[in-house]
Amino acid sequence: MQFGVFTVGDVTPDPTTGRTPTEGERIQAMVAIARKTEEVGLDVFATGEHHNPPFVPSSPTTMLGFVAAQTERLVLSTSTTLITTNDPVKIAEDFAMLQHLAGGRVDLMMGRGNQGPVYPWFGQDIRQGIPLAVENYHLLHRLWREDVVDWEGRFRTPLQGFTSTPRPLDGVPPFVWHGSIRSPEIAEQAAFYGDGFFHNHIFWPPEHTKRMVELYRRRFEHYGHGSADQAIVGLGGQVFMRRNSQDAVAEFRPYFDDAPVYGGGPSLERFMAETPLTVGSPQQVIDRTLGFREYVGDYQRQLFLIDHAGLPLKTVLEQLDLLGEEVVPVLRKEFAARRPAHVPAAPTHASLLRAQQDAAQQETAQHSTAQQNTEGSTV
Template sequence: MQFGVFTVGDVTPDPTTGRVPTEAERIKAMVTIAQKAEEVGLDVFATGEHHNEPFVPSSPTTLLGFVAARTSRLVLSTATTLITTNDPVRIAEEYAMLQHLADGRVDLTLGRGNTAPVYPWFGQDIRQGINLAVENYALLHRLWREHVVDWQGRFRTPLQGFTSTPRPLDGVPPFVWHGSIRSPEIAEQAAYYGDGFFANHIFWPAEHTQRMVGLYRQRFEHYGHGSADQAVVGLGGQVFVRANSQDAVREFRPYFDNAPVYGHGPSLEEFSAQTPLTVGSPQQVIERTLGFREYIGDYQRQLFLIDHAGLPLKTVLEQLDILGEQVVPVLRREFDALRPAHVPDAPTHASLRAARDAATATTEAATTAAGAGATP
């Protein structure tokens, strides 16, 4: 199972000091967080994509390319790549380029975003959000798997004899997760292609996430990709952890109360009871996270949001130390012990390439055997 962190890249005042980091400081802080994630033994770093203040990660491939040059093992991903407002041709080319630069340590999570004005900013209509997600991914899927593409759709100019360059590394496209908070159509899309489904799992109660993941698993099996429990699932989540829960709650409360996304609403205690937000000791984080398996089954990736709401970099790095030393080793051991042998690990470039090669060898052997049988 993979464990990691994701960032939404918000530039938010620290409510305890009033200080606002500069954009340059925030961008460089995200790089530092990624490097620290690798140092403490985490598996994944993911960045969001936003084109509005107070967020800075408008160019995920630029950020991840920079991180790739400063890491050697970390899987580089996105918390959201906007499939609705980005040209799928550019997504195909930019992430294939990143895949080469990072020696295959790349996957991405496609989503529609949470900012309505982004649609007209990029010449699209929010009322077509689902249709854009479906059509654009259908094209992206082909661009990574077909050398020459002829294509015509509703939302971009036609393609005639087009080849996306560079081609995916080793002929193996980056693995795709389809991210959603509330849209069953996206769970259906992930299942149709046999891709991963990433449930944000931050703002909604367990029952909602259970329904969404359950739908994806059911449809994954329906389309013949494997049994429902073999479907590839990822979860988001947010934690703040200190040696004891009282210190964690006291320290995190002003950040929660003033957060740009969920601040000025339910109390920290109410929000923690109704959603997967966990603020407490390492043991509390371990127990709460292990409990996710009880309602969504075995899953492959857990990402934590730890740098939101103006938390200073020093505090975020301390959080990473605690996760790497006290939380993730226990979670990794417990989840691995519980997972049945037939449930797959999280896909990587190496595993996808091996599966492709094995399938090719099987096909070639069958063809050879058929030809030998037909010889008089």
């Protein structure tokens, strides 16, 4: 199972000091978080994509390329890549380039985004969000798998004899997660292609997450990609830890109360009771995270949001130390012990390449056997 962190890259005032970091400081902090993620032994760093204040990560591949040059084994991902307002040709080329630069340590999460004004900025209509997501991903999927593409759709100009460059590293496209909080159409899309399904798992109660994941699993099996429990699932979640749970709650409360996505709503205590937000001791984070398996089944990737709402970099790095030293080692051991042998691990470039090579060898063997049978029947 993979563990990591994701960031939305918000530039938010620290409610305890009133200071707002500059955009440059926030960008450098995200890079420092990525480096620390690898240092403490986690597997994945993922950045969001936003094109409006108060967020800074408007060019995820630029940031991930920079991080790739400063890390050795960290998987670089997004959370999310906007499949609705980005041209699928540009996505295909940008992420294939990043694949080559990072030696295959790349995957990405597709999403529609939750910022309505972004659509017209990129010449699109938010009312077409689902059709855009479906059509654009269909084209992207082909661009990575076909050397020459002829294509015509509703939302962009046709392609004739088009080749996306560079081609995916080793002929293996980046693995794709489809991220959604509430859209069953996206769970269906992930299942149709046999891709991963990532549920944000921050704002909604467990019952909702369970329904979305179960839908994806049923449809994954329906499309013949494997049994429902072999579907590839990822979860998000926000945590804040101190060794004493009361200290964690007291320190995090002002950040929660003033957070752009939390402030003005339910109390911190109610939010923790009704959603997966976990504020407390490392053991409480361990227990809560292990509990996710009870309603989503065995899953492959767990990402934590730890830098939201104006938390200073020093505090975020302390959170990473706690994750790396006290939380994730226990989670790795416990999840591994509970996972049945037939449930796959999270896909990586290496595992996808092996699968491709095995399939090619099997096809060659079958062709050779068929040829021998044909020759034998003519003797």
